[in-house]
Amino acid sequence: MTRRLACAVAAAALAATAVVAAPDDDPLGERTGGATTVDATGRNAFSFPLANLGDQERTRFVIGNSFFRRNWVEAPASTTARDGLGPHFIARSCGGCHVQDGRGAPPDFRKGLVEQPVALLMRLSVPGTADPQHGIVPEPTYGDQFTNAAVQGVPPEGRITLRWHDRPGRFADGTRYTLREPRYGFAALAHGPMARDVLVSPRIAPQLIGVGLLESIPEAEIVRNAAEQGAAPGPIKGRPNRVWDHFAEREMLGRFGWKANVATIAHQTAGAFLGDMGITSSRLPRQSCTAAQRECLAAAHGGPRSGGPEIDDKTLADVVFYQATLAPPARRAATDVQVLRGQTLFAAAQCAACHRPSYVTAEGPFPRLTSKALQGQRIWPYTDLLLHDMGPALADHRPDFQASGRQWKTPPLWGVGLIRDVNGHQRLLHDGRARGVLEAVLWHGGEAEASKQQVLKMSRAEREALVKFVESL
Numbered sequence: 001m002t003r004r005l006a007c008a009v010a011a012a013a014l015a016a017t018a019v020v021a022a023p024d025d026d027p028l029g030e031r032t033g034g035a036t037t038v039d040a041t042g043r044n045a046f047s048f049p050l051a052n053l054g055d056q057e058r059t060r061f062v063i064g065n066s067f068f069r070r071n072w073v074e075a076p077a078s079t080t081a082r083d084g085l086g087p088h089f090i091a092r093s094c095g096g097c098h099v100q101d102g103r104g105a106p107p108d109f110r111k112g113l114v115e116q117p118v119a120l121l122m123r124l125s126v127p128g129t130a131d132p133q134h135g136i137v138p139e140p141t142y143g144d145q146f147t148n149a150a151v152q153g154v155p156p157e158g159r160i161t162l163r164w165h166d167r168p169g170r171f172a173d174g175t176r177y178t179l180r181e182p183r184y185g186f187a188a189l190a191h192g193p194m195a196r197d198v199l200v201s202p203r204i205a206p207q208l209i210g211v212g213l214l215e216s217i218p219e220a221e222i223v224r225n226a227a228e229q230g231a232a233p234g235p236i237k238g239r240p241n242r243v244w245d246h247f248a249e250r251e252m253l254g255r256f257g258w259k260a261n262v263a264t265i266a267h268q269t270a271g272a273f274l275g276d277m278g279i280t281s282s283r284l285p286r287q288s289c290t291a292a293q294r295e296c297l298a299a300a301h302g303g304p305r306s307g308g309p310e311i312d313d314k315t316l317a318d319v320v321f322y323q324a325t326l327a328p329p330a331r332r333a334a335t336d337v338q339v340l341r342g343q344t345l346f347a348a349a350q351c352a353a354c355h356r357p358s359y360v361t362a363e364g365p366f367p368r369l370t371s372k373a374l375q376g377q378r379i380w381p382y383t384d385l386l387l388h389d390m391g392p393a394l395a396d397h398r399p400d401f402q403a404s405g406r407q408w409k410t411p412p413l414w415g416v417g418l419i420r421d422v423n424g425h426q427r428l429l430h431d432g433r434a435r436g437v438l439e440a441v442l443w444h445g446g447e448a449e450a451s452k453q454q455v456l457k458m459s460r461a462e463r464e465a466l467v468k469f470v471e472s473l
Helices: 003-017 055-069 211-215 219-231 266-278 294-298 313-324 336-348 416-423 437-442 446-456 460-472
Strands: 121-125 157-168 176-187 199-204 242-245 249-252 387-389 408-410
Touching: 055 313, 176 199, 176 437, 211 266, 211 313, 219 249, 266 313, 336 460, 387 446, 416 460, 437 446, 437 460
Parallel strands: none
Antiparallel strands: 121 199, 157 176, 242 249, 387 408
16 A cells, blocks of 8 residues: 555545544644644743734733743742742642643652642542532532642641552463553541542643644533434433633633543633642632631731732733743654554544544634634644533542543543653553553443453554554644
8 A cells, every 4th residue: 555545545444433524634743733733842842822812812821831830839928929839739839730831740649759749639529519609519518629848837637648459460462461450548647547438540741732622622612412323223312511710700610630520721720820839810719628627727928918819810921821821733744654554553442533533713702812823723633622421440439510420521632642752651541550551441430331342352463553643742
């Protein structure tokens, strides 16, 4: 088969599974984000602004980047621009979790690390009827998120522990593999034991490229994904999450977070400032101290001496803008024969039924927080942004708004092959348990069980081609 013919066959096979066919001028999605795409590899591949961003907006991008990367400090401090860290926190900056705007990894305690994880957090809740604006019932003593660091005079909530359990298996050709299942726990709890029925969900910080483009996908297209999956035969039946957004002050379709439990970049950013760093904003003005945490409640407040929010609206908006205008890198080796073979196998295994390849963007929910450069772009994120039952092996048993304890949002695949360059690892899935693309596939179950079974039957050469395709995105 010639390279040109292989290219045409692969493109046709993949487009057949997509809701929107790829345009003739970019059949393989090499310009991942349309005109926003940057040609970037290496350590800084996830940190460039949209290629079509104007000069004035590039200045705003740089300002937002400064507040995203630099550490916040404890109050009281000589500066009111960056004080207010804590009382509880996980990281001292946004970039502490999203290093180089990339993906976090679970801690490797086998190397003798004593420092607690930064880019991995533990969501907490208990069963019950949730407040419609929060989607969960917080654990009564430790709240909705476990924090393992604190400012002076405030005890950290405790420590996270981690053990690994091996799950061996083999492919149809006899090749053996071993998956590693994380088992998390808590130690040195500062305020006594958690509720006996506590629900815990570990979450890894994902890479941030293209989030502004994902926010600009028309809601109708995501709803259409669910309708077409529902009408089609087979087990794949994704559905959207509906969540409360503190900026829109209404219920919206969820797009971000591992369970699509956040609707907008603005809400996600304000929530991370509060939950991960203890920085209040006008939208989330109260610290997340529970009644049992007296030292937390008594801690000093940062920001303006008048007692206002610790991050002002303009600074928060600039940080939102920065994230919204991070560019997705272009595909690599898109016409490589092995990549094209992997693309055909990806389509044949019905992977694109959930990892929808392409969309055309429109205006996002908050134009003042983003850029017109995001609009009208043919993008290739490979996600339907829907919730899917992924089976018992990946279940966290913790509902979140309308997401069940077995459901996870389909993550976008763009940039997966560059995580190793940016962050020095390739830990995938919601808790980083998978050590690469193939292990991530082998953890699939539930609605994706049939696709996984097809991969288990592939030859070694076919598996390598499939991985190479995904890593080219």
